[in-house]
Amino acid sequence: MTEPQLQTETAARPADDATRIVYCRCAYAQVVPVAVKDAVLAGLAAAGRGFEMVPDLCEMAARRDPHLAELARGDRPLRIVACWPRAVQGLFTLADAPLPKQGVEILNMRTDTAETVLAGVLAAPEGAGS
Amino acid sequence: MIAEALLPPRVIVYEGAGATPLAATDRAGLFASLLDRGYAVTRAGAGAADLQAGGAMIVIGCFPDGPPAVSDTSGRCEVLVRDVTGLSVAETVAAVEEARGERRMNRPPEASTVANGPVANTAETWKPWFPVIDTARCTNCMQCLSFCLFDVYGVAGDQTLRVENPSNCKVNCPACSRVCPEVAIMFPKYHAGPIDGGPVAEADVHREKMKVDISALLGGDIYAKLRERSADAKARFSKERSADQALAERRRCLTKLADAAQIPREVLDALPSPEEIQRRVEAAAARASAAKEAAGAAAVGRST
Known part of the structure; x- marks a missing residue:
């Protein structure tokens, strides 16, 4: 059988996975509406593409999780589905992994509907198909 | 950490x-x-x-x-x-x-546990509650560093403010955000804006500056006020000789202060002795002062 493709982060990727998606569950608090985060997760799960999920960006930032630095390195466009952009940027900075000014979009599940968030996160990247 | x-x-x-x-x-x-x-x-x-x-x-x-x-x-x-x-x-x-297997990890509380009240804060049930700095707003005035008694804040190599020990923060206490005149301190798990990271309106800035003024009116130093109230209470309780009455009185005295700064009662109950508070306040103020002086010296060095 073909073995799973566990490759290093320099591996080539399919074009449709060029944009990296990170979903934050905000699992340690009840500040993101459960209906929104569940619907967004269901939409992403049904979208048929790879994505990453973290239990809680706050908890990762406090641990200065090395994965945040890897995400912030900016080698690929990044879409973060979490909460207020100001807070998300601050969390990455706190973890010594400031987000690049270009190539990062933050979608807010605290205020936006699941439909709005999904439309934003699954939209074709700017310039795609042109 | x-x-x-x-x-x-x-x-x-x-x-x-x-x-x-x-x-x-x-x-x-x-x-x-x-x-x-x-x-x-x-x-x-x-x-x-x-x-x-x-x-x-x-x-x-x-x-x-x-x-x-x-x-x-x-x-x-x-x-x-x-x-x-x-x-x-x-x-x-x-x-x-x-x-x-036996690998240890922090775990979110189960929904049923949350419904039954606060969860004990251990290394494996830690709620990630800590301040996050909006570096676009922070002016490195170090008021928060001077204010915090729990060494949450520190100073980075470039003399800017840094959240050094997030896990030292007292869960659900947003008090340091109330002393920030620039609304630069966020608690992403707070229930309302702008402390939760939401947009900051001009009115918010004005209100936060007013709160700083209110804390000044309370006595110039919120911890001085705490010490004073604690000392008053101690004097009364030494006569009354009732530990229960002492606790009740201490709580009553601190309620107004806690409300003003949104400090949870558990945090007030856990405050160290007045002498220890004094020591920590002085240490934090010295660190803040040293950082500001070093930043000032560096700025002069750059301009010459």
Whole structure:
């Protein structure tokens, strides 16, 4: 059988996975509406593409999780589905992994509907198909 | 500081070549169940999954020919593979938990536990509550560093403010954000803006400056006020000789102050002795002052 493709982060990727998606569950608090985060997760799960999920960006930032630095390195466009952009940027900075000014979009599940968030996160990247 | 040893295993849900896709109806529920137990999860479809920088990765999938032998040749992390063919969501989660074994990790509280009140704050049930600095707003005035008694704040090498010890912060206490005149301190798990990271309106800035003024009216130094009230109470209680009355009075005296700064009662109850408060305040003020002086000297050096 073909073995799973566990490759290093320099591996080539399919074009449709060029944009990296990170979903934050905000699992340690009840500040993101459960209906929104569940619907967004269901939409992403049904979208048929790879994505990453973290239990809680706050908890990762406090641990200065090395994965945040890897995400912030900016080698690929990044879409973060979490909460207020100001807070998300601050969390990455706190973890010594400031987000690049270009190539990062933050979608807010605290205020936006699941439909709005999904439309934003699954939209074709700017310039795609042109 | 939260120990790096508590890095949770990353679960790779593999549905690419050599595996049968999970049932579509189970996928989102499985993701949610793993996340709510504190696991990071990657859905690796046709694409590849990055290796974790350390710790362990648990690869799950439906492998018709049995689980493949997978290892990280770089030796950065341990890779465990589990075949979850035919398992329900609950059974799959159980298989992940079994694979995790004795590895320690921080865990979110279960919904039923939250409903029953606060959870004991240990290394493995820590609620990530701590201040986050909006560097675009922060002026490095160091008021928060002077204010905090718990060494949450520190100074970075470039003499800017830094959240050094997030896990020292007192859960649900946003008091330092109330002393920031620039509304630059956020608590992302706070229930309302702008402290939660929401947009800052001009009115918010005005209101925060007013709150600083109010704290000044309380006596110039909020901790001086705490000490004074504590000393008053101690004098009264030494006559009354009742520990219960002492506690009740202490609480009554501090209620107004707690309301003004939104300091939870548990934090006030846990405050150290007046002498220790004094020592910590002086230490924090000295650090803040040193950082400002060093930053000033560096600025002069750059301009000459």
